[in-house]
Amino acid sequence: MKQVIFILCVSIGLNVSAQKEVSAKYNNIGHFFYGIAIVELNGKKGAIDTTGKEVIKPEWDNLTGFGKDGIGYARKNGKVGLIKTDGTLLLEPKYERISGFRNGRAIISQGIFKGVIDFSGKIIIEPKYEHLKFEDNGLVRARVGGKEVLLKID
Numbered sequence: 001m002k003q004v005i006f007i008l009c010v011s012i013g014l015n016v017s018a019q020k021e022v023s024a025k026y027n028n029i030g031h032f033f034y035g036i037a038i039v040e041l042n043g044k045k046g047a048i049d050t051t052g053k054e055v056i057k058p059e060w061d062n063l064t065g066f067g068k069d070g071i072g073y074a075r076k077n078g079k080v081g082l083i084k085t086d087g088t089l090l091l092e093p094k095y096e097r098i099s100g101f102r103n104g105r106a107i108i109s110q111g112i113f114k115g116v117i118d119f120s121g122k123i124i125i126e127p128k129y130e131h132l133k134f135e136d137n138g139l140v141r142a143r144v145g146g147k148e149v150l151l152k153i154d
Helices: 002-018
Strands: 036-041 044-049 054-060 062-064 071-076 079-084 089-095 105-110 113-118 123-129 131-134 139-144 147-152
Touching (some): 123 131
Antiparallel strands (some): 036 044, 044 054, 079 089, 105 113, 113 123
16 A cells, blocks of 8 residues: 555656646636637736747737637727737727627727728728628628618628
């Protein structure tokens, strides 16, 4: 019995001594999704990959939404933009809201006006409509000046 306990203690000791830290120290490290974990340092958010490498510096008020497309929402000073998992900023944080993507497009809100962007952050429909809603077949229902129109996105 003493031999078993001794072997367990030595085994645990060797395993503990073989561990090493692979990331910088953060106040919090979130769960990994699609190879990215959101980290927090002094109230600011960033991201690391599964090797512990910092891929987005912790300078954002909030980071969310990283999926298999590698695009997330980056919030700073009350505005939201788009960022890739490698830290590339696709769209400056200048919108109040960016919806989830549908068929590669999302609705943006700038003040009271709405527009549409694609995955690259390119504006497809300028934010000049009071209301936008994706319909089937690539159509967008829009309201401007109290009237509804249908817009076709190519």
